[in-house]
Amino acid sequence: MASQKVIDALNNQLQMEFFSEYFYMSMEAYFVENNLDGFANFFNVQVKEERDHAYKFFNYISRAGGKIVLQAIEKPKSDFESPLDVFESALEHEKLISNSIHELVDLAISEKDHTTSSFLRWFVDEQSEEEENMEKVVRKLRLLKNDPAGLLIIDQELAQRAYVPPVQNA
Template sequence: MLSKKMISLLSEQVKNEFESAYLYLIAADYFHSEGLPGFASWYINHSKEEVEHAMIFYDYIHRNNERVQFFNLEPTRTIYSSLTKPLEDTIVHEDFITTCINQIYEVAAKEKDYRTTNFLTWFITEQQEEEENAHANMNKLNLFGNNPAGLYLLDKEMGNRYGKHNKGE
């Protein structure tokens, strides 16, 4: 049985994951406008991953015979003006998500909610990967982004990480 506090924290994480998806769509939109379809594809696919994460939390709450508490989404519409800013925002946001998941884990451990701590283990590992990817993307852009040929190749690499986001492409 999940405590009221745990239901609230897990529900809040559903919201956080949907906000992540929205943030990544904003970045994808920017990269499309800059003629960087590989970066856009990467962010679109990452947005889809974040929706999947939200649904995993949603399903977990329901598998424990509880109802999700819905909160208003509070995404901000960022207007990007540089290639590095979306990547910087990604790093900051992934750090935030890691902190949120760690806080949920801490509460679960304190409550001796072993089922939830076990559930969160996958997300802890996933967040390490998310942070590593965010930093790697920034490092590569810093290394190659000022060279048009380097940026072109990096855009191709970004697009190949997930494959095309749209079957029509």
């Protein structure tokens, strides 16, 4: 069983994952409204992944003997200026989530909670991948400097992204 301190931190992370889902949904909406279906698809996949992440925490808290405490989800930013603004916001958010996961790992280690530390290892790897994916698109968008033809090429590229459910059981 995890300590109450760890359970509380896991519940906070659960809330952050649900916020991430909501945040990415606002980004998906931006692209739907701007008829960039490939970009919208990219964030639709993100929405599904964040829901998966939230449920991993939900299920783990239960398995660890903790009480699941659902918290309020604040309204996410939705007034984006450009595709670059969206992806820079997403990258900044992923860095925030990565930092939170790292703090959770540190807490689990300090509490000598090896089971939770092991559970979190998947998230450490996942966050590295998430940041890399966002950074790649940010670099491409910066290179374009608002070139419409280039934007449509990236849109077509992002339309190919498919949702793949996570492998780890949680």
